[in-house]
Structures are given as structure tokens and as C-alpha cells.
Amino acid sequence: MRQFPPDFLWGVATSAYQIEGATTVDGRGESIWDRFAATPGKINDKSDGSVACEHYRRWPEDIELMRWMGLKSYRFSIAWPRILPTGRGQVNTAGVDFYSKLVDSLLGAGIEPFVTLYHWDLPQVLEDQGGWPARATGDAFVEYADVMSRALGDRVKRWITHNEPWCISVLGYGNGEHAPGHKDWSKALAASHQLLLSHGKSVQVIRSNVKNAEVGITLNLTPGEPASPSPEDADACRDFDGGFNRWFLEPLYGRGYPMDVVEDHVKAGRIPNAKLDFIQEGDLKTIAEPTDFLGVNYYSRAVLRSNRIPEEKNAPRTVFVNPAKTDMDWEVYPKGLTKLLVHLEKEYKPGPIYITENGCAYSTGLSADGRVHDTQRVDYLRTHLEACADAIGQGVNLAGYFAWSLLDNFEWAYGYEKRFGLVYVDYATQQRTPKDSAHLYRDVVAQNGLDVEQAA
Ligand code: FCB
Secondary structure, eight states, X not given: OEEOOTTOXXXXXOOHHHHOOOTTSTTOOOBHHHHHHTSTTSSTTSXXXXXXXXXXXXXXXXXXXXXXXXXXXXXXXXOHHHHOTTSSSSOOHHHHHHHHHHHHHHHHTTOEEEEEEESSOOXXXXXXXXXXXXXXXXXXXXXXXXXXXXXXXXXXXXXXEEEOHHIIIIIIIXXXXXXXXXXXXXXXXXXXXXXXXXXXXXXXXXXXXXXXXXXXXXXXXXXXXXXXXXXXXXXXXXXXXXIIIIHHHHHHTTSOOOHHHHHHHHHTTSSSOSOOTTOOTTHHHHXXXXXXXXXXXXXXXXXXXXXXXXXXXXXOOOOOOOSOBOTTOOXXXXXXXXXXXXXXXXXXXXXXXXXXXXXXXXXOOOOTTSOOOOHHHHHHHHHHHHHHHHHHHTTOOEEEEEEEOSBOOOOGGGGGGOOOOSEEEETTTTEEEEOHHHHHHHHHHHHTEEOHHHHO
């Protein structure tokens, strides 16, 4: 048995747009994901989040599922357009009431709410006024953080400001794969700065509103590994790690932006020059406001091969990608999680770390016996939990683990094609069926540990 620390926080994670549905109900305003999904060609299966898992109505059933799993915590996000349909100003009480009721019921079920303020559903009006590249959007976010931390702060102690600023800025403003769909790297860099800045400002605001608050940010971190010992592959790896990981970690931990990344962008012609004129006096200090924890979303690693020299001139590969891939085509590589956590602990000393997301997409459906035998997810979960235990064994202050996700849900640009849930959702009937992985997770939580003999 691999035992976890006594107060380890076991949970699952979801986000508002991916599960709630009810996008036009009770005064909710339009979000950039409503607009993006309605734009032809943006979502693979032409779907949107208007129905999703109907969590807005079925939440008591979903809390029941979490209670059955014995979870200690639930990470969910708040839909900003339900709270402030016009982005700032007038608060929509019906929106606040929805989350307030959810929080009360979670606490009643013995499940601690862990709130993410921004999981990608920006009010469309704010996008129309410039979106995340605009400083004013960050100010609006701080007002929203103020409203929510006042409303729920008597009951919610753990707060995540932003989920994955890399995805928001690069996919949303750089390559256009996500809402709002811009393809402009200058905008992407400006967006990343306003996200980090609004994070730092709202940490201060949440702390002043919530007694004993713990506030942090969630980053999607992907460790890179060079495919060979060649200097070219080492440079490709530096480049990847810079844009993906260091661009966010370094300023958050007080080291400012890594300038090699800016040079890469200039060299690649993605931005015209190295002037980061969106940075104002004092911004870097605000971004580095100390946090109470770091949220880490881990799915896979990246193996980097240089494209600057022809393949035959490069050194032979020594690092090979595991052929086992999830339905996202992401390599299954649990060791990367241990390595990442050990690296973060050593390099940044972030205090407690929570795995705020980890999971995999596999399409396994219902069997004749009425169950969902998602053996690949069971393996993924086991091996990644072992990787967490290894990291703890190596001195990492890992305080909790949140499986992505409670339910199959709307997987952004892929629509409903990708199923990440521990619980299967039949979208025609909205019936929920816990998969084998949910049963495994239930056992893990009950034992506060992983039965390794059983795995062998
Ligand atoms: C992360 C997102 C989450 C989900 C998973 C698969 O990037 O935070 O909403 O889509 O990937």
C-alpha cells in the first residue's frame, strides 16, 4: 500500500462551461465560448455548452456522486457571465445564489469547495472591449473576484484565480484554437501579462475579504525533454519550456519574464520587437505577490526534436515517446509528473502544491453488464497516483490531487468527442454511470492510499 499524508485533499475537478448548460437561464450573460461555439468550423462536432451535462439543474445528483466516492473536496469554476452579465457593475443575484446553494450543499455533504474564478468563460462584452490583452479586463476581473470572495468567503477558503493562463493567452489569442479565436502573438503576450497581473491583484483582494483564505493560481505545466543529447535538441527543449512553463513560473516567483522567450518570439517573427510595452511600473511586483499554494495541471510531457537542422544531421534519438496515447493523442508518461513536481519544489519552493487536474480521454462506453470498464483510465489513474506518491517520497509538499474530471463533458474545441470523466454521461438521457476508474478512486480515497499489490 502506498499511503498518502493524513490530511491529503482528494477531489475531482470540473469547470462551469464544460458541465453546466443553461447558458441563457436566470440572467446569465453571453460568454466568449457561447460566441465561439456558434461560429462555424470552431468545434469539431459542431456542438456547444448550451446543454452539456445539465449540471445547472442536476447538481444535487452530482454532489451525491461525489459523496459516494468519499471525496474531501470539489474543484469547480464560477461562470463570470452568470455573476456579472455585462462584465462589471450590476451583480446578478440569481447567479450568485446558484453557487451559494452549491457551496452549502457541498459543505452539508462534507465536501470542501475549492473555487476557480476564471476557467475561460469571459463575458463577451469584455471581449468586445478588448478582451484579455486590455488592462481594463484585468481590472474587471479583480472586481469580480471581490464580488465572489465577499459572497462566498464565509464558507469557501480555497481560491484559484486563473486556470491555465497559457491556454487562455496562447490558444485564445495566439493560435486561435480556443475562444475568442484571435491569431496575434502580440495580443497573446499582452493577454498573459494581464492575466498574471489580475491574478496578483486579486490575491490581495481575496485575502482581505476572506478570513484564513488560501489563494493560488493553476498552471498547466508540461515538462520538456530533448529527444537526443544534441545541442539543437537541447535548444528546442529550452524554447518549448520557456514559452510553456517558465513564461508563467518565473514572473510568479519574482524573477520577471524570461527574455530568451521574447527573443524566440522575435526570431520566429511572431512579434515585431522585444519591447514588452504592456508592462507598467510595479506590475512585476504585483504578479509576484506570494501565494498560499500552486495548482498544477499535468497531462503529459513533450519530447523535443529540433527542426533547425535536417533530421540526418541531428544526433540519433535517445528518448522515445511511449506509444501508449490517450484519445487526445497525448503520451501516457506518469514519470513526467514526478519529475515535474520534484523540479518545482526545488526550483521555486511554491509551498503546498495541489494537482488541480490530471486525467485522460478514452471513449470506453457502457458494457452489456451496465458498467463502464475503462481499464486504460484505471491504469492511467493508478500510475499517476504512484507518481504522486513517489514525488511525496522525494520531499515534495504535495497536498492534494483532483482528478479531471468528475463527468464526461464539453471538451472545448473537441466538443463531446473526448471523454475525460470518472463518471460516464449518456448525453441523450443525461444518465450518469460511475466508470471502473470511479470505483478505483473511491477505494483509494477510503484507504487514503493505493493498493499496489492489487495492481500487480
Ligand atoms: C485542461 C483544461 C480542462 C480540460 C482538460 C482536459 O487544459 O483546464 O478544462 O479541458 O485540459
